[in-house]
Amino acid sequence: MALFREQRLKIYNSLSGKKEYFVPINEGRVGIYVCGPTVYNKVHLGNLRTFMSFDIVTRYLRHLGLNVRYVRNITDVGHLEHDADSGEDRISKKARLESLEPMQIVQRYTVDFHQMLNRLNCLPPDIEPSATGHIIEQIETVKDILSKGMAYVVNGSVYFDVFKYSDSHHYGILSGRNLEDLIHNSRSLDGQQDKKNPQDFALWKKAEPEHIMRWPSPWGDGFPGWHLECTTMSTKYLGAQFDIHGGGMDLKFPHHECEIAQSEACGNQQPVNYWMHANMLTLNGQKMAKSTGNNILPEEVFSGSNTFLSKAYNPSVVRFFMLQAHYRSVLDFSDAALAASEKGFVKLMASLSVLNQLPVSKITTSFNLNNWTNAGYDAMNDDFNTPVLIAELFTAVKFINQVKDGDAQISAEDKKALEIQLNHFIFDILGLESQASDSKTDRIDMVVKILMDLRNQARVDKDFALSDKIRDQLIEAGIQLNDGKDGTGFSFL
């Protein structure tokens, strides 16, 4: 908390279009809600960038000493194929195509999502609510909006009345769109005939007889509209007004605009003080899309099994690469850019061990550690500017190498201080991991190789009791040694 008072953090607020000093509603505490994935397919690399951006936000707020409650939802019902309330539910459709239960689809892709974020060292949220787990609360929100006269019931569905709302509120406040333009640009879509106006959006949709995901409600069997869950769950876990709401840029309209309208209709107040939006990731200069083949899965990046890549990249290198761009800028993903990041990452990590070995001097340090530390914090205080912080890290790397080459000196006290601060920046705030600690299997490989060498030596020494003991105890540990003509290998039992 002391650090938070010292550092004056500014956040770019999408609502005002300006960077604003961050002042939490409750001193010392921060409530943050981030729109999570719709779990109907493997997580997209671009989505991972968004979630990693908010991992940086929560890590930095915590580093400053704030008590953060981080809520990120799982959308497991209600997100239709088209944003304008039309088409099939994405999860139902996938379940139908694969002849599975919708909840099997949800489980499968929630696990994939967690695994990929874990590999990128993103910390889990404090609360991860799902839409299907909050049907009762969502029905209560719909009732509330109906009681305020901002919604209407038609044929078993409930729609938000955007025109009625606009009489007293500003619909379009976040996205900058105005209702006139929306009317001008709207076209009639199938399944929209129940709405008074095409701009209205579903709070509750009637389930047709063939629809699997359905719940009873005062308006008949149905399911919640996509925008409703985030309003209901953010209010439940963070209150009617909270500090930060984040998501991808593509969610600004209609999703976040509709969230604001729903909350204001219920409570007549702006629900969120700071809206943050992360920009997209392109692949070789073009939008990533499955339909065009310009697409790459996170696991393919980690294994190198995609024709766009010349090799596999460690998840920490991928994280480092993404942090070299500001979260509000478009970032282009390419093999060449990743390879360049890998070089930088290796250099940065190597400098930590060089620093550890540096000789210390009795005379003063030829580096202004204070100024450098401040510059690092200034970068983060400027709307989480990770590329500038990384540039500062390389200023320190340069100095470390100068000391190593005898062109500069560092005192024992400053060496310790630099070590601590680099650890704060690199590991706590940027969430990078040194490659050695990332791969536990690599370390197991090394240990087994050491034991194989000892066994070979025992055989050379004709100490067969020892060589057999090593072999048998490895089998007990689930590792089988395989002696072949090219030497000994091993496999897991």
Ligand SMILES: [Zn+2]
């Ligand atoms: Zn949302």
